[in-house]
Amino acid sequence: MCKQGWLRTERTVFEKSRQGRRSYSMPILDVPQVDPEDLIPPNLLRQKPADLPELSEPEIVRHFVTLSVTNHHVDRDFYPLGSCTMKYNPKICEFVASFAGFADIHPLLPEELVQGALKLMYELGQSLCEITGMDDCTLSPAAGAHGEFTGMLMIRAYHEAKGRARTKVLIPDSAHGTNPASVTIAGYSSVEIPSDSSGRIDVERLKAYLDEDVAALMVTNPNTLGLFETHIAEIADLVHRVGGLVYMDGANMNALLGISRPGDFGVDLAHLNLHKTFGTPHGGGGPGAGPLVVKKDLSPYLPIPVIVRDGEKYRFDDDRPQSIGRVHGFYGNFLVMVKAYCYILMAGARGLQSMAENAIINANYLLAKLRDYFEVPFDGFCKHEFVLSGRDKAAKGVRTLDVAKRLMDYGFHPPTIYFPLIVEEALMIEPTESETLETLNRFVDAMISISQEIESDPERLKTAPHSTPVGRVDEGLAARRLDVSE
Ligand SMILES: *Cc1c(COP(=O)(O)O)cnc(C)c1O
Secondary structure, eight states: OOSSEEEEEEEEEEEEETTEEEEEEEEEEEEEEOOHHHHSOGGGSOSSOOOOOOOOHHHHHHHHHHHHHHSOOTTTSOOOBTTTOOOOOOHHHHHHHTSHHHHTOOTTSOGGGOHHHHHHHHHHHHHHHHHHTOSEEEOOOSSHHHHHHHHHHHHHHHHHHTTOOOOEEEEETTOOTHHHHHHHHTTOEEEEEOBOTTSSBOHHHHHTTOSTTEEEEEEESSOTTSOOOTTHHHHHHHHHHTTOEEEEEETTGGGTTTTOOGGGGTOSEEEEOHHHHSSOOOOTTOOOOOOEEEOGGGGGGSOSOEEEEETTEEEEEOOOTTOOOOSSSSSSOHHHHHHHHHHHHHHHHHHHHHHHHHHHHHHHHHHHHHTTTSBOSSOSOOSSOEEEEOGGGGGGTOOHHHHHHHHHHTTOOOOEESOSTTSTTEEEEOOOTTOOHHHHHHHHHHHHHHHHHHHHOHHHHHTOOSSSSSOOOOHHHHHHSOOOOO
């Protein structure tokens, strides 16, 4: 090992273009090479080699393949987890994100060496603004909830700059749990507003909550019942009249792509989940990205750095006196951005629109097929997802949890259950756009067969799952005494 030298790492990059295939060498980074013995005190250095298991390649491959098929994932079969958008993510996005020029760059490299990465981030931000009808964007937040929190800090900065001390954020009772959490952490009190009998914000009752103390309304559209808030423009207008802002939880933007833009129906700021709508798989805790798109009145408060374009050059702008500051150590989860950029370019405008259309058609197809077998508390045309209730199954002693567990025996991941909270025994189903008619029909058959089992053999459901490596676990205990050693 060379001592104290500088090593120039080079990587050969292959690129396929219309002109054919070419390769070039790309300098990655000048890294100082230091002998560990110069850095670590001798008494802390290992004296003999670590006792690592000696395994052959086939054993290791089999171990990981077994693990990967023991777990259920969207590459294996249908995963209709409502609100979470577990759709198939094209492998080309992973492939592009693995390119050395993206994967091996370091966040502290000087701007002139990462112009391509900056350009990608800038153009992704522009695309997200175009898709949502907004003016400006930050890509820094690392998740949806982080985007919400960043949005709340910006709302606070906006009101403070106007000399207003507002204290409340209104949130519909069907909202995702992260909404009140983000509001509370940002120092606002969250005020729950009721839904009407159609499952949407009750406009008349909303009026009673609107006063000069309202900093914002935080709305999810389509909401967590999978319903479009049909009065959203009027609602936004009412909030604006008392000087409040409208924040949209856009985690589930795949229902709106190319059809409707939050910026056009009165939203002032919104986050998107790149790990739901734009080509990154999720689950297991990330990494994700929750970019925030805003109207121009809010631009001054965006977190730093903001990526700006000067002619043909791109740079980070930190000189923004009204900014809320940094919300991420560096610039966010860059490779998730690469995947989103690839996804958007691959699909194109028409492709994105057809994703939303297919997500909506698939959800409505399932709803139509299942309506006769399960109760639909808020019925009607849905968007990308819909919510059933298992409360009428109580007569047979069966709960929604049992239906979900039994679905695993049919080879499917269960839908989201017991959310949203306004539906008793909720089963929230989101098929996504990436499923075929054959898969949807297999799921329908499974659900119908389960509904028949509820009548004929409820015990079979209550003891499910019967086919998985692990049966029912005590989830409360597992959360408190986490053991991941097996
Ligand atoms: C997933 C989701 C969130 C939170 O996103 P995270 O990336 O998990 O923090 C917020 N709101 C809705 C409606 C969601 O579906």
